[in-house]
Amino acid sequence: MDNCDWCNLSEEDKQFQVYESKSWSVFLSDEQDYIGRCILVLNRHCNSLSELTDDEWDELRNLICKMEACLKTVLGATLCNWSCLMNNFYKESAPNPHLHIHVRPRYDKPIVLNGSTYTDSEFGHHYALNKGAVIPVKDKEEVFSRLKGWLNC
Template structure:
């Protein structure tokens, strides 16, 4: 769709592509407010989860399993919170939602990347809205490389 942000991602938008298959693309999110936060985007333009085909549902389950395994193995995530929030699309006069899911990994212990340690201060609580990202660009790149490698091998 010509007026859909997710249908028209630029090469810059896709620079943190972790995994892609016939139905879905997984990206390391620009905002790392939760270390390892990812976004899964359906390649076909649909506005609700109820419009997914059986094959898209089946594939989504498999990708969720892969992403969760990766986040647990690479970063030590205890759990992953998944959300499909389409609210922002309805702030426009002509809403045009596109199904995508956010994965927010959660950690009971500090995540150590290089020389830095990151603490999930809201562990075991709902995630915070508009939480500032506190990860360095170098650590984000490190996470991306490690996750992409894990997902390509598993």
């Protein structure tokens, strides 16, 4: 689809792709307000969950299980919050939604990356919107390396 950002990713946009299956691609989010936050993107243009095929649903279920196991194993996540919120697409005058799902790992203990400690200060509560947390590039690359290594072995 010509005017869809997800359908027209550049190679630079794909630099933090940690996994790809037949129907789904997984990207480490630019926003690491929750360490390990990822976005699962359907590989075809689709407007909503209700339009998924049976095969895409099955693959999504398996991918959710795989992602949770990965995030718990390599980063020590306690649980994962999942969201499919398409609201931002409808801020445009001509909305063109592309189905994607966010996963926000949550931690009951601090996580340490390259000597830096990150604490989930809202653990046990809803995730905070617009936290604006920025982590150093080396820490983001460390998260990327851990996830990609586990998911692709």
